[in-house]
Amino acid sequence: MPRLYVISASTRPTSVGRGLARWISELAAEQDAFDTGLLDLGEIALPFMDEPEHPEAGVYRHQHTKDWSATIAAGDCFVFVMPMYNGGFSAPLKNAIDYLYQEWQNKPVGLVSYSAGKTGGAPAIEMIRPVLGRVGLRPAARTLSVPAIDAYVDEQGRFTATPELRAQARAVLDAVADLAVAPEVEHASA
Template sequence: MTYRLTVLVASTRPGRVGRQLGDWFAELAVEHGGFEVDLVDLAEVALPFHDEPHHPSEERYLHQHTRDWSATIDAADAFVFVMPEYNYGFSAPLKNAIDYLYREWQYKPVGFVSYGMTSGGLRAVQMIKQVVTTLKMMPLNEAVTVFLRQALDADGRLIRTEALDGAAGQMLDELGRLAPAFASVRAAVAH
């Protein structure tokens, strides 16, 4: 069975490097061969600030954008969040996208491609682990950390290195081990 990996680009800021990193990681994930890969860009999804009147756990979605978002997240077996660090935290659009839903996130592994100028996004990853574990997601220890001062060339393009590609490969291997196990858990909970 092939499992579906959703690579979620979390930055919506004009001029961001997140989409470039998302494209790079999605390409590596396809080459890895262990997943059907979907790239989802929050800038393209364009969710409004959470506007559903009912608690997400009720799954009584009034808006079409929420129903579409639910279907996208529900279809995934695993996630990789491509996420910047803003002021020691993760981005507001990512938190908003997470908060729209509840059950759709549950019992799925999540990896992180984080980036930033000084910490490579590590502080944002530590902060989001509290959020994803509350949703019964399994955050991976394997991660890709991108220090932008060293990772971009003079034109702002990613400099691919063995270290970055190797870290991505390790994370994909771990996602490949966990996705089937968590699919079994979701099946057991559904019955």
């Protein structure tokens, strides 16, 4: 089974989206299509990108980069669970992507966004697309954007989905699973 990592892209200690990421990973585990793990960028706590070489070289000086590289290299596909901050995706997610290159190449990614407001962070999904293209990640055709995120997360940080959200999240995971078995394409770096 492909190894799927759900990446929680908020590093705030009070992150609301962490509950959504946990729920997505539980749903993925239920679907029996993946060997699922959850990565929390708040726990991983990468500093701002501090490698002397370009990531494309794959030559890493720092232990935090070697660890991050090994983790992402072990993943076959991903789901990014992203808060929207000021109309875009989170800076820690961009930083975590920028650290690596080969490790992301040709791997499918499902995009899940959330926000306090009505858009559910859909603009953050559009904003990340060109970045995914640069590192060769292949976005799944289906996405999920959760508006008014606070309404779904209780005081223990547990996310409770509506049937509609559950169906949309399943569709994202199915689309990632489909891509995970699709033939790889040669990535042309722009």
